[in-house]
Amino acid sequence: MPDSFALHYIPESFSVAGQKLMGRQSAGVGLLQALARHDGWDAIGCFAAERSHAEAFEAALRADGYHGEIGWVPPSAPQRLERFGCLYHPGPGIERLAWRRLAAGEHRYSLCGITHATASHEMMSMVTDLLVAPVRSWDAIVCTSRVVRDSLRVLVEEQADYLRTRLAAQRFELPQLPLIPLGVHCADFTPDAGRREQARARMGIGADDVAFLYLGRLSVHAKSHPQQMFSALERADKGGRRVHLIIAGWYAGEAIEAAFREAAALLCPSVRLVELDGRLPDAQLDAWAAADVFTSLADNVQETFGLTPVEAMAAGLPCVVSDWNGYRDTVRDGVDGYRIPTVMPGPGAGLDLALRYDDGVDSFDMYCGHASQAVAVDGALLAQAYGQLVRDGSLRRRLGEQARRRAQAEYDWSAILARYRVLWDELAERRRADPKLAPPLPARAPDRPDPFKLFASYATRPLTAASLVELTPDSSLALVNQYRELAINRFAAASLPTMEDFGQLFGAIGPRPVEVEELIDTLGPCDRPTLLRGLAWLCKMDLLRVVE
Secondary structure, X not given: OOOEEEEEOOHHHHOOOOOOOXXXXXXXXXXXXXXXXXXXXXXXXXXXXXXXXXXXXXXXXXXXXXXXXXXXXXXXXXXXXXXXXXXXXXXXXXXXXXXXXXXXXXXXXXEEEEXXXXXXXXXXXHHHXXXXXXXXXXXXXXXXXXXXXXXXXXXXXXXXXXXXXXXXXXXXXXXXXXXXXXXXXXXXXXXXXXXXXXXXXXXXXXXXXXXXXXXXXXXXXXXXXXHHHHHXXXXXXXXXXXXXEEEEEEEOOHHHHHHHHHHHHXXXXXXXXXXXXXXXXXXXXXXXXXXXXXXXXXXXXXXXXXXXXXXXXXXXXXXXXXXXXXHHHHOOEOOOEEEEOEEOOOOOOOHHHHHHHHOOOOOHHHHHHHHHOOOEEOHHHHHHHHHHHHHOHXXXXXXXXXHHHHHHHHHXXXXXXXXXXXXXXXXXXXXXXXXXXXXXXXXXOOOOOOHHHHOHHHOOOOOOOOOEEEEOOOXXXXXXXXXXXXXXXXXXXXXXXXXXXXXXXXXXXXXXXXXXXXXXXXXXXXXXXXXHHHHHHHHHOOXXXXXX
């Protein structure tokens, strides 16, 4: 089994600090905590654009108790990923990383991405680009649910059909598409009787009342349309019990907040609404503790897995969910709760919606919103399920306990990490077993060329290894330092030589013109591209000139 791997650290993918909290970010934070809390990783590489990002990554892992080795791998040195064996990317877009890997050698390490929302243009293009990117069979894109794997298959098959028709393409190599769900830390959701009593008292929920919970983003067009939830709660046979609906979420804006409240007042006037800010950890804990039943009727095409039902299961709550996205994989109908059947139009009913999105008439959110308006759950079965759970406390407890056992066995991060270990070991075996029969591909992506090659004809003449250069009469290291610190130049420091490098250049040039190749050779091992840019920059500062 592998005992090391590298993670592509993109700060916003591993933070829940922002106002627009997304499920993929919660999943990212959960992964970091799992890596720190569960033994077995001797070394973790951090593939990050900046050293400060790597330092933030290390601080997060250390804070949660990780004691192993952490090593920064800058994107300019992908060959260092060989020692880690696999690079995990927090999204499906491994195609750019595959191009970057060419410079290091394809057989050095595997790439592993993961699906979250796949309905946006950006995400769909990432998937279709896989057919022309240098991904290999020892790479993988983890599918968090069966339905999202089906969606990826549709995108890939459509692109393959196009390439066969347009270019007579016959051979395609794709990454593996294993099925591994997202994980939760089940211990964080252990029911607490004391907290339950206090939370229900603060919320005004009586001992014999029944509290339903919806937790997550509150968005009509991009998450879950609330109308059928409100209506079914009102119509359900409650057997005389008082029902509360705890909404622990966050609104995208004041208009959506007003729309939710208007709908609730009209559609379920007998149900008492309790609103909490679901971005606050304490509010989330109170919501899980106070609730008797969790419900989420996702109806949106941007949904792929759905983390909150698994969290609800870990909290010991029965779930009433739509038979949609990953909910179909996690909640067992009649065992952990109820999955309510859904209906939507078949293929051919939405091409105009896709074109409106493509033309910029609709935003991504509006595209999802228009599609979700044509998705419905079975309202009668929903009201029936709600009513059964309101009236039967023993049923609630039995389904909730079964749900908790399932979460612990199948979705705790300890179980999920074990599945990742198996996957990465299988990818390594595929990589080692692949015979190197074909000639190597070019070492870089054709659509990301060196700008000094792409725009070579712009300049009057190039600065090449054969060019002769000499210092101008007024040049000095003091001027180099002064000019570097000017605000008009300071921004470019990362792409230019250091002052130490400039000092070596000045010492090597001497009083006579010198050939660039000879000059660089005298410096010994060096970063040639940076030094060439440095020489051109000295010309820009009028401290060096090219001799005809």
